[in-house]
Amino acid sequence: MNVMAKAEKKISSAFIYFFGSFGGILFGYDIGVMTGALPFLQADWHLENAASLVGWITSAVMFGAIFGGALAGQLSDKFGRRKMILMSAIVFVVFSVLSGVSPDMGEASAYYLIIVRMLLGLAVGAASALVPAYMSEMAPAKARGRLSGLNQTMIVSGMLLSYVVDFLLKDLPGEWAWRLMLGLAAVPALILFLGVLRLPESPRFLLRKGDEAQARKVLSYIRKNPAEIDQELASIKETAKEERQANQKTSWSTLFSGKYRYLVIAGVGVAAFQQFQGANAIFYYIPLIVQKATGQAASSNLMWPIVQGVILVVGSLVYMWIADKFNRRTLLMVGGAVMGLSFILPAVINWMMPNMNPMTIVVFLCIYVAFYSFTWAPLTWVLVGEIFPLAIRGRASGLASSFNWIGSWLVGLIFPIMTASMPQEAVFAIFGIICILGVIFVKTCVPETRGHTLEEIEEQGTNHGRVKASNPEN
Template identity: 70%
Template sequence: MASTSTPDDAHTTQEKSTGRRVSTRFIYFFGAFGGILFGYDIGVMTGALPFLQEDWDLAGNAAAIGWITSSLMLGAVLGGALSGQLSDRIGRRRAILAAAVVFALGSVLLGITPHQSIAFMVTVRVFLGLAVGAASALVPAYMSEMAPARLRGRLSGLNQTMIVSGMLLSYLMAWVLQHLPTTLAWRSMLAMAAVPAIVLFLGVLRLPESPRFLITHGRDDEAYEVLRTLRPGGAIEDEAREIKETVAAETAAGERTSWASLFQGRYRYLVIAGAGVAAFQQFQGANAIFYYIPLIVEEASGTAAQSALLWPIVQGVILVLGSLLFLAIADRFNRRALLTLGGLVMGASFLLPALIHWVAPGANPMLLVAFLSLYVAFYSFTWAPLTWVIVGEVFPLMIRGRAAGLASSLNWIGSFLVGLLFPIMTASMPQPAVFAIFGVICLLGVVFVRTRVPETRGRTLEEIEESAALRETGKESQSL
């Protein structure tokens, strides 16, 4: 199909379902805006928990604290898995709209939780987690399919900037609202997530669907219209042809997308790579810092957790600055090199406090907090954004929805376990020892990257899939 474009076409596209024209900047901004909600709901309990703990007299009840905090991630496990099937059926755009509705409704329900109703709060946070898990899978998949190969790392990294901006926003809201009456303070913090959810819904209403989804479902004309906007002056026919050839070849081979197919020959290598990176990101312990930093500072310094709300803001600022650094270097350095650098420094940041605590038990306990800040700094521009860049890049087209859902679910399983077990572990062993365990996992993540993850920078999604197929074919030939 021949395509022609006008100067206006080079900057705008018309979404047929809405009849409105939107700019590419608008597309990329709201395509990644789901990360704001994702980040806000990750970070909001950090500020709300000290007030909730006082209001409901939860001090010393490590199990209740763990379940309230981690229940969101439990729902996200299911949400991440279901979002893949849903987005493959109805499209990335409509699935994100559905997630926004759940976000808004769940946030309001949390704000009106009955007093001391732990079961109600846990149930609602599981429900809200469905949307959080869906967003964690849908946003990187959508952004990777909209972005050209040369900018894919930077634009996919925009998702991480949105996530950490949402976290910082929740920390700032906790700081602003901390002087309200205790009950009103934590309820306001939780309910405020409904505001960005409404903004997301209104923005996504005007977004076009992913061109890869459109071509896969035979909507070629719409796909070409979107591509003309996203690739002004580019060879959109070549890109569309590559997508069509991939779909046709796999359809002709009679392959059917199922959970079992994720680990069949030609897909296995890439699925293990993407899902493994997603799992390692959480088991490395980052969210233990983000969820519990006021309580960590309380134990280290002896000050009340409610007086430590400045530390989440410090961590949030580091995360945002790191995400901006990543946007500047995303497409200048190989993915594997950045993951290796980050994993090594992160592992050292967790292991050194344990070593110092063992050699000099009388050392200043706040030294741990300083090392945690170093961890956050390197995590912020390596594993935090690159996990979702790789998840968006590495999965083949025909299984991308399910595979991204699997990766998201594994990521949230790790987040759930960290959120649930960290307060229980710190109640039974010194904090430096707990973080040392995470340090070992960081180093194992480096080994995994060096042995199981392909380099994806600057390669089209189809090129990545083809090279992985050749790799698996070679391995099978060698085993015969």
């Protein structure tokens, strides 16, 4: 026991935050890796004309993630954040390897891979929920605001890493290329597992289980001031008490009562719009998009995902610089408007000039990704973290996450089906209209949260509910 205590005391806060962030890299890698693997998989299994199967193979991970996040959240309250992150990493390793060794059995192979990737999605959803929660519970209060931006940077860095790996493996024989791309997703998961083995459990979870001595010890590893430790322990106890009382008084129906309805609709709506705006259509299918636009083989267009990845990383750094300089609503509306125009204008230009350079659509997609990267991508989760009152925070955050994953899954599933049945410009124009609807939604239904305390934000929702009750025609 003393040996363990000494080992834990050597753990620096930088080590803890690095492996918290590393979960984002793992999550991002799996989002991006199918982008390069898909063209080779299609050719190897002759799926060029099987749009629905391609959609299911691509989106299966997101389908599993819908359930993985919710399941992991409940289990982590019973077994602890650290143990569930370790379990998620193991599941990730196992099913990444099983994806890479998929048997070649004709059409049955596609169904095997869909099932395996759904199970892999359980780990993806769990990691996306557990790692930020663990980090927020370990970090000092003054650093929590920056963690959302840091987590987004790590996710897009993981995506960029997967794009680079895909590019480096593209000259291998087709069968080996896609198998190694998918199988190598096990490497960051293994690194995460080994890193988390050295991490202590969250002090919040330890206090919930009544182990105040161990919670104090863990805080002593990452807080230097004893008075700060005492103050934080008292704060955690008070918050836990309030949450227990809130959970006893609330149910799912409470979310849509007059008092909370405004804020729940705002938070869940933003989370849903983030995905239905079509970003993942670009991230998953950019080589196929370029192929359809230019006629070049998708497997020869793997430089484009790297371009998108660099834009995402730079955009996430821009967000960290501007996050506290502009209102949330302003950034969301400006970003959504430019994103919408980036999707709609190629269709308009193509209609006016049928001989339009086919690469025009790719240029506009880069503009879309740039504005998405420092507006809707990070701000969605900043706003979701701020907007829900304590009494409903757990349920409402879970609902927002589920709608976000449902949107991600549906976009990944239907995009290849849509592009197989209509012009590519028309498909993106539809997503562009959704972007504009998102701007209207933010303007009319979302309160400003920057510079407001959580109590002030909750009061906005309460007051809005009173106004609606007294003026039902509004």
